[in-house]
Amino acid sequence: MTVQDALQRPIRDLRISVTDRCNFRCVYCMPKHVFGPGHEFLPRSELLTYEEIARLARSFAAIGVGKFRLTGGEPLIRRDLVGLIGMLSGIEGVEDISLTTNGSMLTPDKARTLKQAGLRRITVSLDALDNQTFMMLNDVDYPVQKVLDALDNAEAAGLSPVKVNVVVKKGVNDHSIIPLVRYFHGSSHIVRFIEYMDVGHSNGWRLDDVVPAAEIAERINAELPIEPAEPNYRGEVAQRWRFVDGGGEVGIVSSVTQPFCRSCHRARLSARGELYTCLFAARGHDLRRLVRDTELSDDELTDRLSRIWSVRDDRYSEIRSENTLSLPKVEMSYIGG
Numbered sequence: 616m617t618v619q620d621a622l623q624r625p626i627r628d629l630r631i632s633v634t635d636r637c638n639f640r641c642v643y644c645m646p647k648h649v650f651g652p653g654h655e656f657l658p659r660s661e662l663l664t665y666e667e668i669a670r671l672a673r674s675f676a677a678i679g680v681g682k683f684r685l686t687g688g689e690p691l692i693r694r695d696l697v698g699l700i701g702m703l704s705g706i707e708g709v710e711d712i713s714l715t716t717n718g719s720m721l722t723p724d725k726a727r728t729l730k731q732a733g734l735r736r737i738t739v740s741l742d743a744l745d746n747q748t749f750m751m752l753n754d755v756d757y758p759v760q761k762v763l764d765a766l767d768n769a770e771a772a773g774l775s776p777v778k779v780n781v782v783v784k785k786g787v788n789d790h791s792i793i794p795l796v797r798y799f800h801g802s803s804h805i806v807r808f809i810e811y812m813d814v815g816h817s818n819g820w821r822l823d824d825v826v827p828a829a830e831i832a833e834r835i836n837a838e839l840p841i842e843p844a845e846p847n848y849r850g851e852v853a854q855r856w857r858f859v860d861g862g863g864e865v866g867i868v869s870s871v872t873q874p875f876c877r878s879c880h881r882a883r884l885s886a887r888g889e890l891y892t893c894l895f896a897a898r899g900h901d902l903r904r905l906v907r908d909t910e911l912s913d914d915e916l917t918d919r920l921s922r923i924w925s926v927r928d929d930r931y932s933e934i935r936s937e938n939t940l941s942l943p944k945v946e947m948s949y950i951g952g
């Protein structure tokens with residue numbers, strides 16, 4: 616049974632944030648002036664345990680979720696993530712388990728054990744190809760080459776094609792679009808350019824800093840001709856563009872200029888166990904209380920999730936305006952984008 620929300624969108628994907636911690640300080644997500652040395656991260660006791668995550672995941676699978684994506688913060692910071700992947704792999708109806716990482720902890724051995732545990736796909740963030748820009752963006756002086764090595768480790772472990780996420784901010788790293796396209800052209804990796812979004816309130820978002828998806832496509836097409844490609848499935852986040860010369864494809868995520876809320880079937884679970892029905896939601900539903908402080912049966916838990924989703928009517932990107940910018944919104948690092 617797949618539960619639909621108030622806009623007839625079935626729930627299909629659950630993004631699971633396993634930690635709010637990260638070893639990077641990307642300026643569009645965890646800027647240092649907010650997430651500085653004094654920032655208090657969630658104590659371990661407040662994090663969902665892997666058993667609690669797996670129990671919730673079973674109930675989400677029972678209402679239609681077939682895809683789980685592990686996020687953070689930086690998910691590989693959380694110990695024994697392989698154990699959680701093993702638990703999720705055993706859930707009936709699970710088609711896909713993926714992970715989004717900054718690559719800093721993706722050693723050859725880690726990539727292999729993640730794959731063996733049941734991880735199917737991996738997405739690695741790389742916002743520029745030159746160290747000056749990349750180090751400025753991650754703000755911890757982490758070099759490009761180490762992320763490229765992580766991509767090789769993922770490929771060697773069979774976690775390919777690897778998707779490479781690039782958040783594009785005008786005047787900051789939009790000069791990196793073509794170098795990244797040229798670098799990955801002809802490889803199995805798929806670069807996905809993401810319009811800079813007003814997630815949370817830490818990144819000082821301005822519409823003027825957004826490079827529209829149409830312009831990103833034009834810039835690429837001028838260098839390496841591309842043509843639209845069919846989505847892999849309904850509700851796929853990125854627009855797919857194929858290189859005319861057969862050199863692979865690129866993706867563009869256009870949440871700001873071409874909203875895709877009408878086909879959004881993603882829910883997000885924070886590390887603390889709150890269910891967010893939209894990336895730009897102000898509040899979440901406290902599921903940790905349900906699995907930790909009540910005697911709910913699995914069926915009763917499933918019913919609670921079904922009721923939460925069935926009344927969902929989020930479509931923030933469609934209604935985004937000057938007036939919505941000041942609305943309270945959860946931080947990106949808290950629910951993993």
Ligand code: SF4
Pocket residue numbers: 870875876877879880881892893894895929930931932933
């Ligand atoms: S703004 Fe919210 S409803 Fe719209 S696509 Fe993003 S997460 Fe989905």
